[in-house]
Amino acid sequence: MIPFNKPYLSGNELAYIEDAVARGKLSGNGYYSQRCQAFFETTYGFKKTLLTTSCTDALEMAAILLDIQPGDEVIMPSYTFVSTANAFVLRGANIVFCDSRQDHPGMDESMIESLITSKTKAIVVVHYAGVACDMDVVMSLASTYDLFVVEDAAQGIDSLYKGKPLGGIGHLGTFSFHETKNLQCGEGGLLIINDERFVARAEVIWEKGTNRSAFFRGEIDKYGWVDIGSSFLPSELNAAYLFAQLESLPKIQQERKAIWTNYYKSLQVWAKQQDIKLPYLPDFATNNAHLFYMICTSEAQRTSLIKHLKDNKVHAVFHYISLHSSPFFKNQYLGAPLHQSDSYTRTLVRLPLYYELNIDAVTSSLLTYGR
Structure with a gap:
């Protein structure tokens, strides 16, 4: 795994x-x-x-x-x-x-x-x-x-x-x-x-x-x-x-950015076919390659994708449960609906990203999803 x-x-x-x-x-x-x-x-x-x-x-x-x-x-x-x-x-x-x-x-x-x-x-x-x-x-x-x-x-x-x-x-x-x-x-x-x-x-x-x-x-x-x-x-x-x-900060960052870029380039065509969104970077910001996330079309698609990766021995995760809807806070929340936050709660998935990652194994598993 x-x-x-x-x-x-x-x-x-x-x-x-x-x-x-x-x-x-x-x-x-x-x-x-x-x-x-x-x-x-x-x-x-x-x-x-x-x-x-x-x-x-x-x-x-x-x-x-x-x-x-x-x-x-x-x-x-x-x-x-x-x-x-x-x-x-x-x-x-x-x-x-x-x-x-x-x-x-x-x-x-x-x-x-x-x-x-x-x-x-x-x-x-x-x-x-x-x-x-x-x-x-x-x-x-x-x-x-x-x-x-x-x-x-x-x-x-x-x-x-x-x-x-x-x-x-x-x-x-x-x-x-x-x-x-x-x-x-x-x-x-x-x-x-x-x-x-x-x-x-x-x-x-x-x-x-x-x-x-x-x-x-x-x-x-x-x-x-x-x-x-x-x-x-x-x-x-x-x-x-x-x-x-x-x-070792420069070395670590160089490798993480290379992995992030590999993900982004390798998955563009596939993501468009699956109607999955890849990360967005505003022009005022840089990317430190902390994480690579994708936005699925629905919670059902995300669940299916995570299961597919697990079956192919890749551990992907999701986060967060929006705090306004968390067990601790949901009965206290009196504000307006937070539609975008709720949407990310249901649809965002994170892929593995660490220095020694075998990224080809992850991307090859992803590219078989939906076939």
Whole structure:
């Protein structure tokens, strides 16, 4: 069976983990954490970055930094992973879901303004498949209505919007290093702080609500509990593994993009015959080859296609169940119908995409479907 995903080992992961052990500091914010953070700040020009145990934790930090209070409204897409919403629900926010675009599963930027009320505090954009939302529209709305913007760029590492790196445009951004992502360390994430107002407090929240980091830099003579926070730091073992992946970023991206392009070129004629849509890329966005998805004509076709691939020893998957129709939220949702989001829930399928993928085996299996 060709798996849906297979974590890639670039070469130095185990050596760096061994080195982290030899250095004698494993609890976080050590040598490898700092090297990873410096990589992002230097490579992409982010103002400040903090490694976290997951993208979920980075989003939860963002919600705390924005001082989300019960009753605040936060606008976000419904077609996303649960962490996008859960981070703000935990702070008491009322989630206002936005529908997806017709040409892409990302949120429909033209609908955002109609969802803004006097209670709106933030817009959370999700760069689905590593493809940017129209951030000029989003940031203009944020400026007009005095709102914060959080970029959920869990899938967006090394992707750009009009030349700007995703995660570095809103007030805050987040990355994921889950084993399914382009770069991974099993579980891990990154909080990106682009607004100077949040830098100092972010570090305190990150360190369990203490000013411990300032103490270790020699800026204060003792540290204590000064704010709310939690244990958001990853182990140095995770950071060491991640740093090896970061060193291999160009190689990993080159191979993933080659696989994505192979899919796109090989399937164009077949997809048209089956009335299946291939991914759309707006002219303002780049493609980081995080995932390759297809849009079927119906749920029945998707089910049939996934079964066909499974019978041919290829594991394809679908996601997400739109959050507004999820078991947890559906009885709370009082907004308008979200037709596009519901449609993607029924019809989107993801193909395997990982560094060592035998793509010819996948495409040859696909091309026999419908014959």
